Amino acid sequence: MSKTTKSFDISKKKYSKQRILSLILFYIFPGWRNPEFSKQEFEIEKIKSKRRFFRHLINPLTIIGVLIFSIFIFLGIFCPWLTEYALQEITPPQTYVGEFLPPSPDHPLGTTDNGYDVLARIIWGSRTSLIMAIIPVVIAVGGGLIIGTISAYFGKKVDYLIMRIVDLVYSLPTLIIVLILIRMIGLDMMTLLIIYGSFAIAGNVRFMRSLVLQVRELVYIKAAKTGGASKFKVMFRHIVPNALPPLIISFFGGMAVTILGIAALSFLGLGDDKIPNWGIDIYNTDMYKGNILSFIFPGLCTALFAIGAMLIGDGVRDAIDPRLKI
Amino acid sequence: MFPMLLGVLIITWLLSSAMLVNPIINRLGMVRDPAIYALEMERLGLNDPWYIQLSNYILDFFTGNLGKSYTLFPDKPVSELLLQIFPKTIELMIIPIILVPIIAVKLGVTSARNRNRRKDILIRFVAVFGAGFPSFWVAGLLQYYFGVYLKESTFNQFDIDIMGANSLTSTYTEIIPPTYIMNSALTLFLFCIVGVILIYRGIKIRKSKTLKFINRRRSVIYIVLGLAGFIFLFIPSLIIIFIYPSSVYFYCITIEFLIAFITLIVYGLLSKVFKKNAKSKNILGLLLTFSGILVGIVGTVPIVLFVSSYGTQFRTIDSIIFNDPLFFWDTLGHLILPALSMTFVSLAGITRLTRSSMLDVLNQDYIRTARAKGVPEKDVINRHALRNALIPTSNLIIGGTAAALLGSVYIETIFNYQGFGYVLFDAIWNGDIPIINGCILYASLIIISSNLIADVMYTIIDPRIVYT
Secondary structure: OHHHHHHHHHHOOOOOHHHHHHHHHHHHOOOOOOOOOOHHHHHHHHHHOOOHHHHHHOOHHHHHHHHHHHHHHHHHHHHHHHOOOOHHHHOOOOOOOOOOOOOOOOOOOOEOOOOOEHHHHHHHHHHHHHHHHHHHHHHHHHHHHHHHHHHHHHOHHHHHHHHHHHHHHHHOOHHHHHHHHHHHHOOOHHHHHHHHHHHOHHHHHHHHHHHHHHHHOOHHHHHHHHOOOOHHHHHHHHHHHHHOHHHHHHHHHHHHHHHHHHHHHHHHHHOOOOOOOHHHHHHHOOOOOOOOHHHHHHHHHHHHHHHHHHHHHHHHHHHHOOOOOO | OHHHHHHHHHHHHHHHHOOOOOHHHHHHOOOOOHHHHHHHHHHHOOOOOHHHHHHHHHHHHHOOOOOEOOOOOOOOEHHHHHHHHHHHHHHHHHHHHHHHHHHHHHHHHHHHHOOOOHHHHHHHHHHHHHHHOOHHHHHHHHHHHHHHHHHHHOOOOOOOOOOOOOOOOOOHHHOOOOHHHHHHHHHHHHHHHHHHHHHHHHHHHHHOOOOOOOOHHHHHHHHHHHHHHHHHHHHHHHHHHHHOOOOHHHHHHHHHHHHHHHHHHHHHHHHHHOOOOHHHHHHHHHHHHHHHHHHHHHHHHHHHHHHHHHOOOOHHHHHHHOOOHHHHHHHHHHHHHHHHHHHHHHHHHHHHHHHHHHHHHHOOHHHHHHHHHOOOHHHHHHHHHHHHHHHHHHHHHHHHHHHHHOOOHHHHHHOOOOOHHHHHHHHHHHOOHHHHHHHHHHHHHHHHHHHHHHHHHHHHHOOOOOOO
16 A cells, blocks of 8 residues: 555645545445546556545446436335325225316326325335335345355255255246235235245245355465354354355346336236235226326336336446346 | 156156145135035146146146146146147247257357457457347347337337237147147158158168178077067057057058168178178168168158148148248248347357367368368368367257257247247246146257167267277
8 A cells, every 4th residue: 555655745736626625525425436647646546545446337328227226215205295295195995086086276187086186196106116115125134144055054954955946946936926925825915025025035045045155265264264263153144244245246136037027917917006006006997988187197106216226236236346137 | 758757757856746735726716615625626637746746747747647737728638738829939949949050159269360459359248248248238229129119209100010910829820730630640750750761871881891780690680679679569569450440640650660661670680691792792782771761761751641630749840831921921930039149149158168278179180181281171171170179069060050949038038939048937937837847858869869869879979988
């Protein structure tokens, strides 16, 4: 690091406005380049700096993704203050008009065929879909992390057994099995989310296993073993934190897949209609006589949500290691 | 593969029998009389303990009996239903299966060549949009635009009847061949493939410069295989022909057996007797080529006969064979929108994977060497880079093909197209357990075999990979 101290000598010349501005920007934005570094130093810095990760993250597509996603998080958190309609007014038991209304000042996007305000349902639905996206992904990634680590660390018989089970799950058509299970257990949002998440574990197990197999052979793991660390401490203190960053990708990618999958299930008539839900709005729209806006806008929101998550996942992938294929 | 199949069988049976539906009430309505209810239970074998039901199901599967549909199409054999459904789905999906890899690879290559320029960002944006939009939403919007909006805005001048003409019973493809004829036609089709392989091998042997094809160690295996096939397959089929009155198909299968096994035995004997020189290599190659041509001719004639009498079950081809232009254009018109929306939705994955692996390859040393040698840029991309970049992509393409063969439930439901996904969804909704079991079984068979094909393709494309 002694080479980099030269940059401070050069930068002592002036404290002009531009320099202060660039310094402020440098400290606020993690990936900002300091223009006063010389070209050579910049090269050294590029290799050594830990900020390289963030510099790769700043990319027009990733920024668009973060913007889209933060809009939905904002809507999800502050939805009671953003609409005139309370949650009770747009869910089944209370108001049932039985016919739709075209767009008007009261209802900017009209009402659904059941008589609920479309805009209000979209805004309230963003909270639902945040929950819908996060719970299955947490189950899938968490389960994949634990099972994959165990499978890769112990190897041999345990590994063989777990990988055969994963192969079996892979060879079943997932969507159809989910349909049958829902028919078996009954229609409820939480059970649907848990089923969906637990089926996505298999893919994450394979991914996590391949990551752990790379980390397992490194020297510091052997050092930890000879130091007398127990098996589970080696696994979850030493191996997992080093294999963790690529899992962020599968977290965001999984979010996109899940939100699309659950919207699709709702479209088939398997959604929970007791809560504001974009998929259910699409399902209930009568395309010939009803309000087409209640078909277009919830679908658009679903797509934007998925695209946001996907763009963030892609950005993180490019920043960590563009060769990762997931 | 076999234990996997058994596991799939058991799991599908357990799941479908644990479904919360009562098939008897679904079929007969509310049954007041307990005696009828008990009779129906007895007929279906639902009173037996679970292990007997399961073993019956598995034994039935291995004897080729998938049961009869219970509620959806009462008393229709499931295997017959599958024969009706699969051609429809393939007919719908053949356009995406062919178009998607071509377009997607092209897009991926162009975006990798101009990395981080305007073109690249545009293509990535489009790809992400294709992955992000739900397929049923895209399909629904297309349907709304062509079916409702255009009709209303042009005052009924532009009126396409998009919905409701795709039911199973609307066609003459109700002529369904008996199962045994269908099976023998399939066997003959397999023989045709064997013939093509034989011709290929023969030409390869004749053109090869080394003498490795004359292998004396393997000659014993060929002879034993040929003799075993002769005794266990050819002689029984001869007996069947003489005892029972049978059709052209059985005669042809017997002749095919004869040609195939005699070729095996002769090939084994010759390669044991011959010396290793160019002349004997030529004779072996000629033998394989001619027997391949014979197998091909004997196989294709009855298939042509079959098609001309029963049709191919593909509605577009059938309407050409039976000369019904109105029906042909009608079916084709109904195929356009679903196929288009399917193509748009499934483009994204392959494009993204091709782009990332292409970026990987373009940074390698041998690409720089090729450019330095003076190879034209077009050849550098198409020959040197793309072939190596396609290795990871081929897996995804095969997986996507297998998934497309199973049909998309959403697209088929929104266009009311009664293919595989639609019927399966209907069966789950109505609790028709035999159809569910049969369909899932075929689906997982396709998935498992596509995995196998992907593994084999990997070793062909990339010779460095060896499965131990």
